[in-house]
Amino acid sequence: MFQLTMRLSAVCLLYWLQLSLLMSALRGLDFKYHGEEEMVNYLRLLNKKYPNMTKLYSIGKSVQGRELWVLAIGKHVASPVPLIPNVRYIGNIHGNEVVGRELLLHLAEHYLTMYSTNSTIQTFLDSTNIHLLPCMNPDGFHISKPNYCDGIQGRNNSNNFDLNRNFPDSNNPRPPPIQPETAAVIRWVHSTHFVLSANLHGGAMVVNYPLDVFPGDIYSTRSSPSPDDDVFVHLSLVFSRSHANMYKGNHCDDHFVNGITNGAEWYPVLGGMQDFVYKVASGYEVLIEISCCKYPRPSELPKLWIYNKDALINFMMTVHIGVKGIIYGESVQNSSGVPLKGATVSIKGRDIPFYTTSRGEYYKLLLPGNYVLMVSHPLYESYSTFVKVQSYGVTRKDILLSLKSNRSEHTSSTPRRQGAANSTISTVNTFDTANSSSPASPLFHVLTFTLVVVLLF
Numbered sequence: 001m002f003q004l005t006m007r008l009s010a011v012c013l014l015y016w017l018q019l020s021l022l023m024s025a026l027r028g029l030d031f032k033y034h035g036e037e038e039m040v041n042y043l044r045l046l047n048k049k050y051p052n053m054t055k056l057y058s059i060g061k062s063v064q065g066r067e068l069w070v071l072a073i074g075k076h077v078a079s080p081v082p083l084i085p086n087v088r089y090i091g092n093i094h095g096n097e098v099v100g101r102e103l104l105l106h107l108a109e110h111y112l113t114m115y116s117t118n119s120t121i122q123t124f125l126d127s128t129n130i131h132l133l134p135c136m137n138p139d140g141f142h143i144s145k146p147n148y149c150d151g152i153q154g155r156n157n158s159n160n161f162d163l164n165r166n167f168p169d170s171n172n173p174r175p176p177p178i179q180p181e182t183a184a185v186i187r188w189v190h191s192t193h194f195v196l197s198a199n200l201h202g203g204a205m206v207v208n209y210p211l212d213v214f215p216g217d218i219y220s221t222r223s224s225p226s227p228d229d230d231v232f233v234h235l236s237l238v239f240s241r242s243h244a245n246m247y248k249g250n251h252c253d254d255h256f257v258n259g260i261t262n263g264a265e266w267y268p269v270l271g272g273m274q275d276f277v278y279k280v281a282s283g284y285e286v287l288i289e290i291s292c293c294k295y296p297r298p299s300e301l302p303k304l305w306i307y308n309k310d311a312l313i314n315f316m317m318t319v320h321i322g323v324k325g326i327i328y329g330e331s332v333q334n335s336s337g338v339p340l341k342g343a344t345v346s347i348k349g350r351d352i353p354f355y356t357t358s359r360g361e362y363y364k365l366l367l368p369g370n371y372v373l374m375v376s377h378p379l380y381e382s383y384s385t386f387v388k389v390q391s392y393g394v395t396r397k398d399i400l401l402s403l404k405s406n407r408s409e410h411t412s413s414t415p416r417r418q419g420a421a422n423s424t425i426s427t428v429n430t431f432d433t434a435n436s437s438s439p440a441s442p443l444f445h446v447l448t449f450t451l452v453v454v455l456l457f
């Protein structure tokens with residue numbers, strides 16, 4: 001009798017367990033902190049459930065040997081397509097600032113579960129690859145104290161270096177030794193070109209944009225605008241205004257107008273990730289502080305997700321502005337030219353060179369207006385052309401550079417525009433946020449198509 005009761009209750013327990021497992025699967029990811037193994041298991045689960053929308057990979061190991069896992073999400077992550085931009089979020093670079101880590105797991109779930117029902121999400125993931133590194137500092141996280149809003153335990157990596165002071169910086173008179181976690185990110189941004197990115201922090205509520213130091217006055221607190229200041233202000237405002245309350249600017253005993261700030265104007269940072277990415281890796285990166293408390297109670301997480309969800313999504317959608325295209329070089333083998341790696345692309349009046357990828361791609365995020373795009377490469381004639389950036393969508397401009405001829409060296413003293421390239425192809429693509437694009441055209445709807453033939457100089 002006793003045995004039977006035991007057996008019955010065991011069976012009941014089993015059913016109850018199965019039921020609650022099923023319920024939690026339906027409910028989705030729990031709002032709690034996921035330890036290292038739980039986090040990796042969750043990323044593996046998403047990868048298994050959505051094999052053709054995700055790619056799971058490690059970019060390296062921490063000092064103590066923990067893998068730095070990245071989940072990439074998008075229709076084209078498995079086989080990259082030219083001119084589909086990569087974007088990136090990094091969380092938990094300071095090991096005790098943990099909200100970003102959890103929100104990135106929720107963001108991954110949101111993208112993947114909404115793909116089939118929400119056309120905005122679908123259009124975004126059909127036209128963008130988003131890479132999420134929820135935790136850049138797993139060793140620091142491992143020793144961080146739950147429910148501690150302030151404090152520094154776990155902030156640094158296990159060699160006690162601050163990873164957001166550890167990137168190469170030409171302003172730094174005494175550069176620290178590059179840590180394994182930093183080296184992994186440096187390799188990553190050099191092997192994958194990221195157009196737009198952000199790293200997530202805690203302890204304040206503000207979007208902090210480049211530059212983080214004033215060149216030549218590196219320890220002083222003063223505004224240090226980058227050549228693309230207007231673009232960075234725009235990107236930052238997209239986040240702060242899409243957030244539930246960040247734009248109000250009065251949080252955590254700070255005041256930031258519209259919830260955004262120039263980095264050096266807040267306080268100078270030498271060796272930060274955002275300036276490195278902008279100056280060296282041809283990308284636009286900001287630092288986002290998303291909670292006053294660095295390690296809040298788990299019960300705070302649902303609210304933090306709701307506050308940040310639209311901001312995290314809308315920020316990345318701004319990758320589809322400005323101008324992009326492929327730079328080709330004249331070639332004897334191929335009359336239409338070959339994609340040129342390492343060509344310099346810049347906008348007149350903005351003294352920051354960006355470099356083309358191995359597929360010849362470039363991306364310049366710009367606000368609507370008229371610009372002069374300048375392209376150069378040691379082996380080819382330099383070329384510049386006008387670009388009109390629309391208020392909606394991306395302008396596409398491909399350029400073919402002519403091989404350098406020795407003749408031109410004698411006549412290069414004229415500062416006039418040199419029509420060295422034969423032709424540029426210019427089209428305007430729209431990022432259609434109101435509708436999903438047809439599956440056959442993963443890019444955008446082509447509004448206009450113009451072919452501009454520039455006379456040989």
Ligand SMILES: *[C@@H]1O[C@H](CO)[C@@H](O)[C@H](O)[C@H]1NC(C)=O
Pocket residue numbers: 052053
């Ligand atoms: C994923 O691949 C499967 C099998 O190849 C296919 O049926 C499905 O439509 C694909 N899903 C997406 C979102 O591309």
Ligand SMILES: *[C@@H]1O[C@H](CO)[C@@H](O)[C@H](O)[C@H]1NC(C)=O
Pocket residue numbers: 118119120121310313
């Ligand atoms: C689809 O997702 C976008 C972006 O997050 C959101 O603004 C919109 O409200 C969603 N649409 C529906 C019908 O849920």
Ligand SMILES: *[C@@H]1O[C@H](CO)[C@@H](O)[C@H](O)[C@H]1NC(C)=O
Pocket residue numbers: 152156160161162163165176
């Ligand atoms: C963290 O690392 C920085 C150097 O990167 C150092 O200045 C700071 O003192 C370290 N923090 C602690 C708590 O030791």
Ligand SMILES: *[C@@H]1O[C@H](CO)[C@@H](O)[C@H](O)[C@H]1NC(C)=O
Pocket residue numbers: 333334335336337338339
């Ligand atoms: C020539 O270059 C174009 C564009 O890069 C490419 O699509 C084409 O396959 C190339 N043709 C040959 C014969 O290599």
Ligand SMILES: *[C@@H]1O[C@H](CO)[C@@H](O)[C@H](O)[C@H]1NC(C)=O
Pocket residue numbers: 406
């Ligand atoms: C052009 O100059 C390069 C070196 O400056 C030389 O090697 C090459 O032979 C020259 N070509 C012609 C056609 O003069």
Ligand SMILES: *[C@@H]1O[C@H](CO)[C@@H](O)[C@H](O)[C@H]1NC(C)=O
Pocket residue numbers: 330335402422
């Ligand atoms: C430039 O255009 C002319 C005439 O349209 C053509 O003969 C020439 O081969 C082109 N040069 C290149 C580098 O494409």
Ligand SMILES: *[C@@H]1O[C@H](CO)[C@@H](O)[C@H](O)[C@H]1NC(C)=O
Pocket residue numbers: 435436437438
């Ligand atoms: C937009 O959506 C509507 C209604 O779902 C559909 O009729 C229309 O064809 C779509 N347009 C495009 C460009 O996808």
Ligand SMILES: [Zn+2]
Pocket residue numbers: 094097200201202
């Ligand atoms: Zn931080």
